[in-house]
Amino acid sequence: MKIDIAIIAGGYSSEREVSLRSAAFVMKCLESTAYQPWLVDISDNEWKVTSHKGESYSVDKNNFTSMVGAQKIAFKAAYIIVHGTPGEDGKLQGYFDMIGIPYSSCNAATSALTFNKYYCNQFLRSEGFTVAKSHRLLKGDMWDSNEMVESLGLPIFVKPNAGGSSFGVTKVKELEQLDRAIKLAFDEGEEVLCESFMGGREFTCGALHFHGKLTAFPVTEVITENEFFNYEAKYVVGKADEITPADLSSEETLEIQSLTKKLYRSLDCSGIIRADFIYDGKIFRLLEVNTVPGMTETSFIPQQIRAAGYTETSILVAILDELLN
The missing domain is CATH 3.30.470.20 (ATP-grasp fold, B domain)
Incomplete structure (x- = not known):
């Protein structure tokens, strides 16, 4: 009897599709092992399990189980491959800690x-x-682009402070580009990080x-x-x-x-x-x-x-x- 494992993918960020691609590869790798991988797709609206026939079933978040037809799947562990929230920010980890399901990634605090x-x-x-010199901005903050450039120099990397590293990132080479880059990064989150170039x-x-x-x-x-x-x-x-x-x-x-x-x-x-x-x-x-x-x-x-x-x-x-x- 194979051990049922949840491969958790999707999420709420711009990197959702990349996460699903990673999950597909992980599941392929586990096909011929003692583990039975199940794709658990997390989205804004629902958590769902996809069966091997492509059918979708809801997840009971109270105990992290799913009724797949007449079969109740009780996942023994979770392999987290959600890029961005809630897979990298500790939210999923805190949930699994509360219900006692072991998971593959760092703990909630880390x-x-x-x-x-x-x-x-x-x-x-x-x-x-050794890390870059940086300034953090919160949504609603005012900033002085001239002071930012004087402090950090040019180029400046502007990116969402919390999130993946693929979206909302700009390498600012001229003062006139900075305001637009900060606004672009704010489209991805509530905080923006401006870092000196290394x-x-x-x-x-x-x-x-x-x-x-x-x-x-x-x-x-x-x-x-x-x-x-x-x-x-x-x-x-x-x-x-x-x-x-x-x-x-x-x-x-x-x-x-x-x-x-x-x-x-x-x-x-x-x-x-x-x-x-x-x-x-x-x-x-x-x-x-x-x-x-x-x-x-x-x-x-x-x-x-x-x-x-x-x-x-x-x-x-x-x-x-x-x-x-």
Whole structure:
């Protein structure tokens, strides 16, 4: 008898479709294992389970079960692949904590902290990480573009403070662009982060605690023809080169992996996380932390898993085994 596992995807953010693509890949990886994956699609209006025949059934949120025809499905664990709210901000984690269902990602407190880029960076700065200088704006705040540029310099990265990193992000190169960029970021949320530009090569590194050991995966370098690694660069074929393992010396690779593991411990992470860095040839500066990284076949983490000599299926099974044993 297979163990029923919920693969939770969708969500309320602009990254909903990417989340569903990640979920489809995770489910494919688990098909021939001891686990029976069920897609649980979370939207503004409802939570629904999709059967293997494509039929939809409602989820009872009181106990996280579903009647699929005459069969009652009681999920034993949840694999969270919701990008943005409520999968990365701690809301789903708090729900599962209350009803006693184990889940794959960081806990509610860690998720809430890492989802707020400003607070997370201030904490990580106190832990010794090098991060960009920044200003946070709340909806309704007034700002002086001249003062912002004087303080942060140009270019300035403007992005939603809480949310994914793909939507509402602008690289502002001229003063006249700043107001529009801030307004665009406010379309994605209630808070906006304006950060000083950090030049250099961009790298990303995943990490996971499994088999009793914290492991950092091989590093990926991201090279894009775009101004920065935005939504188009991430998801449009040919817009970026992703080199795994990255062309770094063994010492540089070890340094970024050590920083990623230090970050994992500092934030008390669980499951798979990904840390993004900028490297100017001297210092690895932290860009941001992603506690629910993408899991499509071409996403960074699957690339790094394969480069490390594992299969995606073996890693997913290890995560679920650890949750349930």
